[in-house]
Each structure stands twice: as C-alpha cells, then as structure tokens.
Amino acid sequence: xxxxxxxxxxxxxxxxxxxxxxxxxxxxxxxxxxxxxxxxxxxxxxxxxxxxxxxxxxxxxxxxxxxxxxxxxxxxxxxxxxxxxxxxxxxxxxxxxxxxxxxxxxxxxxxxxxxxxxxxxxxxxxxxxxxxxxxxxxxxxxxxxxxxxxxxxxxxxxxxxxxxxxxxxxxxxxxxxxxxxxxxxxxxxxxxxxxxxxxxxxxxxxxxxxxxxxxxxxxxxxxxxxxxxxxxxxxxxxxxxxxxxxxxxxxxxxxxxxxxxxxxxxxxxxxxxxxxxxxxxxxxxxxxxxxxxxxxxxxxxxxxxxxxxxxxxxxxxxxxxxxxxxxxxxxxxxxxxx
Numbered sequence: 001x002x003x004x005x006x007x008x009x010x011x012x013x014x015x016x017x018x019x020x021x022x023x024x025x026x027x028x029x030x031x032x033x034x035x036x037x038x039x040x041x042x043x044x045x046x047x048x049x050x051x052x053x054x055x056x057x058x059x060x061x062x063x064x065x066x067x068x069x070x071x072x073x074x075x076x077x078x079x080x081x082x083x084x085x086x087x088x089x090x091x092x093x094x095x096x097x098x099x100x101x102x103x104x105x106x107x108x109x110x111x112x113x114x115x116x117x118x119x120x121x122x123x124x125x126x127x128x129x130x131x132x133x134x135x136x137x138x139x140x141x142x143x144x145x146x147x148x149x150x151x152x153x154x155x156x157x158x159x160x161x162x163x164x165x166x167x168x169x170x171x172x173x174x175x176x177x178x179x180x181x182x183x184x185x186x187x188x189x190x191x192x193x194x195x196x197x198x199x200x201x202x203x204x205x206x207x208x209x210x211x212x213x214x215x216x217x218x219x220x221x222x223x224x225x226x227x228x229x230x231x232x233x234x235x236x237x238x239x240x241x242x243x244x245x246x247x248x249x250x251x252x253x254x255x256x257x258x259x260x261x262x263x264x265x266x267x268x269x270x271x272x273x274x275x276x277x278x279x280x281x282x283x284x285x286x287x288x289x290x291x292x293x294x295x296x297x298x299x300x301x302x303x304x305x306x307x308x309x310x311x312x313x314x315x316x317x318x319x320x321x322x323x324x325x326x327x328x329x330x331x332x333x334x335x336x337x338x
Contacts, residue, residue, distance in 0.1 A: 004060070005129055008072025010324035013331065015079055020331035030080055031087060037061060038088045061092065067104055067112060067129035070096040075200070078136040093140065100133055101151070107177065111158040120177035123303055124163055128193035131155050132200035139204060149204070153211045156201055159194075160218045169225015170240055174303035183305050186240040189298060189321065192254030195222055199258050202267065216267065223268055226255055227276045234283030238298060239310050248315070249287045249296035253325035256280040260332040274336070281333045284326055289317075297322030 011030050018026035044058040054062070064070040074096035077089050107113045107120055112130045114121050131152050138148035162182075163171045170186040171194045198219040205212045229240050235247035236255060259277040262268040287295045297319040304310065 004320070005068045005072040006320035006324065008074075008076050010320070010327065011073065011076035012079060013324040013326075013328035015076065015083075016331040017327050020334040027080075027083075030076070031084060034077060034080060034087060034089050034092075038092055041092060062095070064096060064099045066114075067100065067126050070099050071129040071131075071133040074100065074133040075136045078133070078140045082139060097133065097137055100130055104130065109158060110154065111162075112155060113177075117303060117305075118176045118178065121303065122159060122162060122175040122177075124159070124171050124173050124187075124190035125193050127156065127159050127197040128200075131159075131197050135201050135204040149206075149209065152201055153205070153209070153215065156197065156215060156218075157211070163194075164218060164222070166221070168241060169221050169228070171222070174305075185304070185307060185310060187301065187310055188236050188238055188240050188248050188251030189254070189301070191222070191226060191240060192251045192258075192325070195219070195226065195258045196254055198222070199261050202265075219262070220268060223259065223262065223273065227259070227273060230276055230280065234279040234281075235287075235296075236280075238313070239307060242307065242311075245307075245311050246315070247296065248298050249284060249294055250298065250319070250322040250325050252280050253284045253322065253329040256284060256329040257325065257332045260329070260336040264332065264335050277333065277336065281329060284329060288326070293317040294322035294326050 011033070014026040014030050018024060041058065041061060044054045045062050048054040048059065048062055053059070060069045074093060077093050077096070081087050081089050081093065105113055105115060111122060112126045114123055114126070134148050134155065135152040138145045138152070141148065162175045165172060165184060168186065171191050172182060172184045173187040173190045175182050198215060201215060202212070202219065205215065226236070226240065230236055231243070231247060233247060235249065235252045237243050238245040238248045256277050259268070259273050259280070263270045263274055263277065289295055295317055296315050297317070298313050298321070299316050299319045300321070301310070301313050
C-alpha cells in the first residue's frame with residue numbers, strides 16, 4: 001500500500017531514522033518510492049481518464065477521498081522535497097494539498113470532519129491526517145506561510161477545544177456535533193496521533209508565534225495525562241484509562257517518540273519524562289520478534305460508542321500502523337541517549 005496513511009507515517013519515520021543514524025539507505029528508500037510514484041502517476045492518470053478507473057492504490061493518489069488518503073503522505077513528501085529539490089513530486093504534493101485544503105468535508109467553522117458514523121463527526125485521527133500537512137505547506141509555499149500556519153493552528157485548537165478532556169488530560173476519540181453528552185473513549189493510538197500532531201506543529205511554528213503558548217499548553221497537559229497512565233511493563237493500554245484493556249504497541253511507540261522528541265527540543269523536563277520514554281522504548285523493543293515483526297499492534301479501528309468495540313479489536317503483526325511509529329521512536333531515542 002504505497003500511499004496509505006500508515007505508509008505516510010513510515011516515510012516520515014524513515015527520514016528521521018536516516019538523520020539519526022547517518023544511514024542513507026533509509027532516505028534512499030523514501031526518495032526511490034516517491035520518485036517511482038511521480039513517474040507512474042501520469043500514466044495511471046491517463047488510464048483513469050480513458051477508462052474511468054485504474055489501480056486502486058494509484059487512484060488513492062490521483063483522486064484522494066479522505067484525509068487518510070492524503071495528509072500523512074503529503075507531509076512526508078514535503079519534508080523530502082525540501083531536502084531534495086530535484087525530487088519530481090511537486091504535482092503530487094499540489095494534488096494532495098488541493099484535496100486537504102479545498103475538498104475535505106468540514107464543520108461550519110472549518111474544522112476537518114466526517115459524516116460517519118454520524119453527521120458532522122470529528123475523529124481525533126484527522127488531527128494527524130490533516131494538520132501536519134498544512135503546517136509543512138508553510139515551509140513549502142513560503143509566500144503563503146502565514147496563511148497555512150494560521151490554518152494549522154486554527155484546526156489544532158478547534159479540535160482540542162472540543163475533544164480534550166481536561167480532568168483526564170486525554171482526548172476523546174470522537175466528537176459528534178448533535179450530541180449533548182459526547183462519547184469519551186480515550187483510544188490509545190488516536191491519542192498518539194494527537195500528541196504527534198502537536199509535535200509536528202510545534203516543530204514548524206516560530207518561537208514567537210502568538211498562539212504557540214496555547215498549543216504548548218495543550219501538549220504539556222496531554223503529556224501529563226498520558227504519562228500518568230503508563231503500565232508497569234512500560235506499555236500503554238488500548239483504552240488509556242481502562243487498565244483491564246490490553247497493552248498496545250503502536251500507541252506506546254508514538255508516545256515514546258513524542259516524549260523523547262519533546263525532551264530533545266527542551267519542551268518538557270528530562271528528569272520527569274526521560275525515564276518514561278526509556279521504559280516505553282524497552283517495552284516496544286521487546287515487542288519486535290526474531291523476524292523483525294512488531295507484535296501487539298491494534299488493527300485499523302473506526303470510531304465507536306461502546307467500550308467493547310475497542311476492547312476486542314484484534315492485534316496483528318501485519319497491521320502497518322506499528323512499523324512507522326517503532327522506527328520513529330527508535331530514531332528519536334538514539335538522539336535522546338546521545
């Protein structure tokens with residue numbers, strides 16, 4: 001699946017791994033993938049115009065229909081394109097971003113939204129599937145820098161104002177506009193996406209940006225909420241605040257990356273959070289089997305209104321959600337230990 005959001009996360013992780021280790025093979029892998037997509041996309045586009053259909057994976061690139069199709073890959077493409085101006089991905093980036101900024105469904109106030117499972121529903125996942133790409137575009141299209149920074153911050157705060165639960169220090173997975181009592185299931189991986197979104201946004205926001213302190217306040221409150229719920233094994237639970245739910249690897253890896261990155265950036269205290277990151281990393285490393293497979297990763301998961309849905313989502317070594325986060329966490333832990 002060359003262009004799914006799981007691959008978008010993995011591409012960003014491979015970039016980080018290359019930088020942390022000095023091994024150019026990680027970056028070569030990403031560049032070769034993107035160059036391949038750029039070369040074949042025009043041919044599949046011609047087939048699509050002539051036949052009305054084409055390969056489903058390429059169709060996802062040519063005509064994205066959800067933030068899952070576009071955001072994470074677009075953000076990674078921008079990161080690589082800024083490092084290598086010769087990479088011929090500008091048309092792909094523009095096509096992805098056109099969907100994100102102009103075609104994605106929104107609430108009346110402009111917040112990225114979906115019409116499933118209910119009308120005007122916010123998914124915490126969409127913070128990461130949309131906002132980092134908008135933030136990265138402020139670096140790619142410098143003439144529109146301020147416009148895209150403002151949009152990224154607006155999206156972040158509008159998600160957070162609705163979905164962050166202050167008394168828990170956690171985010172709910174879903175928010176439904178028509179509800180008076182919003183479901184409050186704190187799914188681990190979605191909370192990872194929110195924490196990761198804040199990292200990606202803070203990386204791009206100038207230090208003197210007016211709303212940076214508010215974004216940072218949400219991030220630090222979320223860090224406190226998440227770290228308080230780490231298990232003795234170092235992993236976090238599938239439903240963060242329900243310790244009878246199973247321990248899950250992909251979310252743990254995302255938290256390890258975010259904590260290590262925030263320490264390395266000086267955003268959070270190393271004495272308080274360094275041991276949390278190290279315990280988490282040892283737990284994640286213990287989930288990598290002899291074949292290099294990541295065990296204990298929850299498969300793709302929609303948004304639901306009952307806890308049983310989350311409790312009984314299966315884990316699978318072929319769930320691609322685990323691999324990018326593990327690579328990203330490992331790369332950042334190298335930086336932290338150095």
